[in-house]
Every structure is written in C-alpha cells, then in structure tokens.
Amino acid sequence: xxxxxxxxxxxxxxxxxxxxxxxxxxxxxxxxxxxxxxxxxxxxxxxxxxxxxxxxxxxxxxxxxxxxxxxxxxxxxxxxxxxxxxxxxxxxxxxxxxxxxxxxxxxxxxxxxxxxxxxxxxxxxxxxxxxxxxxxxxxxxxxxxxxxxxxxxxxxxxxxxxxxxxxxxxxxxxxxxxxxxxxxxxxxxxxxxxxxxxxxxxxxxxxxxxxxxxxxxxxxxxxxxxxxxxxxxxxxxxxxxxxxxxxxxxxxxxxxxxxxxxxxxxxxxxxxxxxxxxxxxxxxxxxxx
Amino acid sequence: xxxxxxxxxxxxxxxxxxxxxxxxxxxxxxxxxxxxxxxxxxxxxxxxxxxxxxxxxxxxxxxxxxxxxxxxxxxxxxxxxxxxxxxxxxxxxxxxxxxxxxxxxxxxxxxxxxxxxxxxxxxxxxxxxxxxxxxxxxxxxxxxxxxxxxxxxxxxxxxxxxxxxxxxxxxxxxxxxxxxxxxxxxxxxxxxxxxxxxxxxxxxxxxxxxxxxxxxxxxxxxxxxxxxxxxxxxxxxxxxxxxxxxxxxxxxxxxxxxxxxxxxxxxxxxxxxxxxxxx
Numbered sequence: 001x002x003x004x005x006x007x008x009x010x011x012x013x014x015x016x017x018x019x020x021x022x023x024x025x026x027x028x029x030x031x032x033x034x035x036x037x038x039x040x041x042x043x044x045x046x047x048x049x050x051x052x053x054x055x056x057x058x059x060x061x062x063x064x065x066x067x068x069x070x071x072x073x074x075x076x077x078x079x080x081x082x083x084x085x086x087x088x089x090x091x092x093x094x095x096x097x098x099x100x101x102x103x104x105x106x107x108x109x110x111x112x113x114x115x116x117x118x119x120x121x122x123x124x125x126x127x128x129x130x131x132x133x134x135x136x137x138x139x140x141x142x143x144x145x146x147x148x149x150x151x152x153x154x155x156x157x158x159x160x161x162x163x164x165x166x167x168x169x170x171x172x173x174x175x176x177x178x179x180x181x182x183x184x185x186x187x188x189x190x191x192x193x194x195x196x197x198x199x200x201x202x203x204x205x206x207x208x209x210x211x212x213x214x215x216x217x218x219x220x221x222x223x224x225x226x227x228x229x230x231x232x233x234x235x236x237x238x239x240x241x242x243x244x245x246x247x248x249x250x251x252x253x254x255x256x257x258x259x260x261x262x263x264x265x266x267x268x269x270x271x272x273x274x275x276x277x278x279x280x281x282x283x284x285x286x287x288x289x
Numbered sequence: 290x291x292x293x294x295x296x297x298x299x300x301x302x303x304x305x306x307x308x309x310x311x312x313x314x315x316x317x318x319x320x321x322x323x324x325x326x327x328x329x330x331x332x333x334x335x336x337x338x339x340x341x342x343x344x345x346x347x348x349x350x351x352x353x354x355x356x357x358x359x360x361x362x363x364x365x366x367x368x369x370x371x372x373x374x375x376x377x378x379x380x381x382x383x384x385x386x387x388x389x390x391x392x393x394x395x396x397x398x399x400x401x402x403x404x405x406x407x408x409x410x411x412x413x414x415x416x417x418x419x420x421x422x423x424x425x426x427x428x429x430x431x432x433x434x435x436x437x438x439x440x441x442x443x444x445x446x447x448x449x450x451x452x453x454x455x456x457x458x459x460x461x462x463x464x465x466x467x468x469x470x471x472x473x474x475x476x477x478x479x480x481x482x483x484x485x486x487x488x489x490x491x492x493x494x495x496x497x498x499x500x501x502x503x504x505x506x507x508x509x510x511x512x513x514x515x516x517x518x519x520x521x522x523x524x525x526x527x528x529x530x531x532x533x534x535x536x537x538x539x540x541x542x543x544x545x546x547x548x549x550x551x552x553x554x555x556x557x558x559x560x561x562x563x564x565x566x567x568x
C-alpha cells in the first residue's frame with residue numbers, strides 16, 4: 001500500500017524513533033565520548049585522549065575479568081547448547097506429556113535472577129549444610145563452599161547461569177527438530193538408521209541454521225552477562241569470578257570512575273560485536289526454512 | 290513413526306526426562322517447602338525434609354519486616370506502563386515499515402535491529418546522568434524509558450513479521466473505499482495483529498517484572514523499589530539470620546510470575562524462544 005502523503009510513514013515511525021534515539025543512540029555516543037575523559041561525576045571533566053584505553057593493557061583486574069568472562073562464556077555456552085539439545089532430542093522422541101515436560105523445563109527461565117540466586121546461595125551453602133552438599137556427601141564426595149571458595153566460584157556461577165537459561169534453547173532446538181520433515185526420517189528408518197544416528201546424521205545437520213543462530217546468541221549473551229554474576233557472587237571472593245560487566249558496573253557506581261568505566265563499556269560493546277561477527281563468519285550460512 | 294522406539298528405550302527416555310524435570314523445578318519447590326517451616330525446624334531438621342506441620346508465620350513476618358506490597362505495586366505500575374507504551378510505539382512503526390512503502394524504511398529498520406546487540410550497560414552511565422539531571426531518578430519513568438528503548442527492536446521485529454500476513458489487498462480495498470491511513474491502521478491492522486500483541490506483552494512481562502540492572506541503579510529510595518531489588522535488600526539484611534521470612538519473601542516475589550506462566554505458558558515460551566534466535 002502506498003501512503004497518500006509522504007509524511008504519513010514518518011508520523012507512524014516518529015514516536016518509536018524518538019524514544020529509540022533518546023534511550024539507545026544518544027547514550028551510546030555519549031559513552032564513546034566519555035571514554036576519552038577522566039571524570040568522577042563531580043569535578044570538571046578532563047580530556048585525556050586514549051589514556052583510558054592504554055590503561056586497559058596494564059589493569060590486572062581487567063585482564064582477570066576478561067579471562068574469567070571467556071571461561072564463563074565457554075562453560076555456560078557449552079552447557080546450554082548441549083543440555084538444550086539433549087533435552088530437545090529426548091522430548092521430540094516421546095509423545096505423551098511433551099507439553100507438560102516442556103513447561104516444566106522452562107520454569108527457571110521465568111524466575112527472577114535475584115530469587116533464583118538467593119535459593120542457590122542456600123542450596124550450595126556449607127554452613128548450614130545445603131541440599132546440594134548433602135547429596136554430595138551421600139555420594140561420598142567432600143562437600144565444599146562452592147560460592148565462597150575462589151577455586152570453584154567461577155565454575156559454580158557459570159553452571160548456575162547456564163542452568164537458568166538452558167530451557168530457552170531446549171525450546172528453540174525442540175521446535176526445529178519437530179519441524180524436520182517426517183518423510184526424511186521415514187526413509188532413514190526404512191534404511192535401518194537407529195534413533196541416535198538419526199539425530200547425528202540427519203536431524204541435527206538439517207537444523208544447523210538454527211544451531212548457528214543459537215550459538216551466536218549464546219556467545220553474545222554470556223559475554224555481556226551481568227545479573228547472575230552481580231547477584232550471586234558479585235565478582236568474589238576477591239576477583240575470582242569478576243566479569244567485564246560487573247567490573248564496569250563497580251568502576252562506575254562504586255569507584256565513581258566514569259571515564260574508565262565508559263572505556264570498559266566500549267570494550268564490552270566491541271567484544272560482543274566482534275565475537276558475534278567472528279562466529280557468524282565461521283558458521284555456514286543459515287538456511288531459510 | 291514414534292512406534293519405531295522400543296519400550297525399554299522409551300522407558301529410559303522418560304526416566305531421563307523426569308530426572309531433568311525434577312532438577313529444573315527443585316529449587317522452586319525447595320524454597321516453597323522451606324518457607325512453610327518454623328524457625329526450630331529450619332534450624333534442626335534436614336534442609337531437604339518436608340515440614341512436619343504447615344507454618345504460615347514466615348509470611349506474616351516477611352510482610353511486617355519489609356514493604357513487599359509497595360514493591361509489588363511499583364513492579365506492577367512499571368510493567369503496565371512499559372508494556373502498554375511498548376505496544377503503542379512498536380505497532381505503528383512496524384506498520385509504517387511493512388505496509389507504507391517509504392524509502393528510509395529498510396535502513397531505519399536495520400539501525401533499530403542493531404540495538405538488539407548492544408549490551409544495556411553501555412548506556413548505563415549516560416542514562417544515570419540524564420535521569421539525574423532531569424529529576425527522573427526514583428520515578429517510574431527511569432525504569433520504563435530504558436526498557437522501552439531496548440525492547441523496541443524485538444517488538445518491532447515481531448510486529449513486522451506478523452504484519453506480513455495482513456494481505457495488502459485488504460488495505461488497498463480500504464483505501465479505495467476512502468479510508469485514511471490512520472483508519473486502515475486502527476480498524477484493520479491493529480485487530481489483525483492481536484496475537485502478536487498478546488505474545489509480545491506476555492513474554493515481555495516476564496523480563497520487565499524480573500528486571501534488575503536499571504532498578505538497582507536508578508531506584509535508591511526505599512519506597513520506589515521494585516520486587517527484585519526489595520528481595521535483594523531483604524536477603525542482604527535478614528538472609529543470614531531470619532531464614533524463614535527470607536524464604537517467604539522469595540516465594541511471594543516469584544508467585545506472580547509463576548501464576549501468569551501457568552496460564553500463558555504457551556505465549557511466554559514462544560516469545561522468549563523467538564527472542565533468543567532472531568535478530
């Protein structure tokens with residue numbers, strides 16, 4: 001439909017565009033500008049060029065945060081992808097109770113991170129002993145303070161995060177798997193292709209476009225992860241589970257170092273964009289279903 | 290087709306599925322069970338045991354110790370404003386993009402879609418300064434505005450893909466009958482994309498209701514806090530001593546989402562899964 005006036009499409013778009021500019025575009029540009037200044041929010045801003053960026057190379061906490069974030073990304077992405085796929089495979093192979101099970105698997109995704117974190121803190125506690133440690137000692141494994149121990153805090157955090165969100169990818173993979181044409185599977189079955197081989201040789205290759213998309217979103221999501229790390233461990237103990245986003249947040253709102261914090265924000269933005277485009281390049285082109 | 294799976298294999302599949310189902314909901318069940326134990330039981334009985342008798346005192350204490358009803362109200366107001374405005378802004382924009390051919394459309398759409406990749410923290414400091422200067426901190430708008438802006442890309446995307454199913458011939462017919470663009474939009478398009486509106490609003494509700502970062506940054510006044518922040522404060526203040534009321538507070542905070550999820554799980558799951566792979 002061609003609109004009668006040239007103005008009409010703009011009138012329909014204007015409210016959304018104004019809000020988008022005010023909330024997203026202007027602040028992003030502002031952050032880019034701020035990253036070249038030294039500013040504590042009170043005294044006048046001081047232009048220091050790229051000094052904040054140079055500081056990134058010598059900041060030990062920042063290096064630690066990047067490394068932690070990459071480990072976090074690797075663990076959480078792998079868990080969500082593998083468990084999501086595994087559950088989707090199981091779910092698409094049974095008929096009765098599919099929907100109920102799907103709804104149940106999805107429950108952690110809809111619970112607020114704060115609430116879930118508080119529950120995890122209690123379940124994983126050593127003093128008083130939480131359920132998780134009770135189970136471990138019943139299995140003959142030494143219970144420990146998973147969140148309080150620098151050796152395990154990062155891994156525990158990554159698993160907690162993955163646990164919360166794996167339901168989303170289960171649903172994504174499930175819908176894709178169910179969408180695979182029955183004819184293909186029928187033919188494979190007649191040729192004697194078993195249940196497991198059907199997945200690895202036929203179904204999963206057929207949904208690789210969806211898998212690629214999921215991988216991109218997982219990597220993007222885990223690189224900028226903030227809520228769970230902030231609430232569950234707050235980067236601690238020490239800096240053992242510090243993420244780039246939590247470090248950025250603390251630099252801004254605890255140390256009041258707005259300039260350097262903006263630099264960290266720009267790093268995070270670039271890391272997400274570059275990370276995603278690398279993964280996209282490596283993946284086969286998503287096929288349109 | 291499914292008959293090709295033999296009975297023993299099917300038993301194993303179900304066993305695994307049920308095991309995972311238990312793992313996925315256990316934390317929620319556990320906190321609800323624990324919130325019904327009195328302090329003696331919480332202290333001396335095993336943490337996984339069922340309560341010997343149901344004790345509701347924790348809920349009474351939790352309500353007395355905190356401003357849960359006020360936080361509940363704040364969360365509700367923020368959710369209603371955000372979701373309402375989101376639909377009001379996104380729907381006409383998607384209409385202009387998909388039905389009114391205008392040159393700048395595709396370019397604008399791809400710019401807005403890029404917003405999906407931007408981490409929200411990148412904007413946190415400028416937002417903080419802006420809202421501070423405009424006196425918006427500790428008002429509902431400091432939570433509504435950012436969620437609105439960052440929510441737009443996804444909503445516009447979803448509306449636009451639904452509008453592809455609205456036949457152009459329908460709009461052309463309306464045009465010939467003398468309907469204005471605005472009339473075509475409100476009388477034809479809006480009713481036809483009602484399902485999109487329902488899906489967007491329900492799945493966004495979950496995100497808005499659970500939103501943490503903005504609320505933690507912009508709402509510092511006690512009376513303005515939303516449920517997640519109230520819960521965080523509550524746990525920080527009493528979590529180590531008053532276990533029972535803490536569990537009760539957690540249960541009360543997650544109950545609304547669980548109830549809504551129970552009724553609208555299909556829309557919520559669909560919306561969140563779509564949001565996870567489309568960009």
